[in-house]
Amino acid sequence: MTSKPKTASTYLVVEARRSRYGPTDPETGLRGIDSVHVVAQRANRPSKLLTDQIAVKVKIQVPDSAFNPVMPVATVVVPEDITLRGPIEVEAEDANDQEG
Numbered sequence: 001m002t003s004k005p006k007t008a009s010t011y012l013v014v015e016a017r018r019s020r021y022g023p024t025d026p027e028t029g030l031r032g033i034d035s036v037h038v039v040a041q042r043a044n045r046p047s048k049l050l051t052d053q054i055a056v057k058v059k060i061q062v063p064d065s066a067f068n069p070v071m072p073v074a075t076v077v078v079p080e081d082i083t084l085r086g087p088i089e090v091e092a093e094d095a096n097d098q099e100g
Helices: none
Strands: 006-018 033-042 053-062
Touching: none
Parallel strands: none
Antiparallel strands: 006 033, 006 053
8 A cells, every 4th residue: 555655844044155265246245155055954934044044945755665774865956047936846766776
């Protein structure tokens, strides 16, 4: 018997790390972004964020059969052209499957 997948949601707080050197953007006065890091996870939407932080709501849908001793890993890429729209659906693939 197949059961419905279970859904969990959370908010990831993502922070931009800006370059210490180099030119600033003439419109914003900010330096370019070198990297981004997940700095926190919250069960509810954060009420306050620091400068250069954003909150990304993530919903994970997992079948019951996934809860075994092996820990699945997923990489989620959010394209720039859809960062202001939502929701975004991602289908996870088994990284252990070798094709070709």
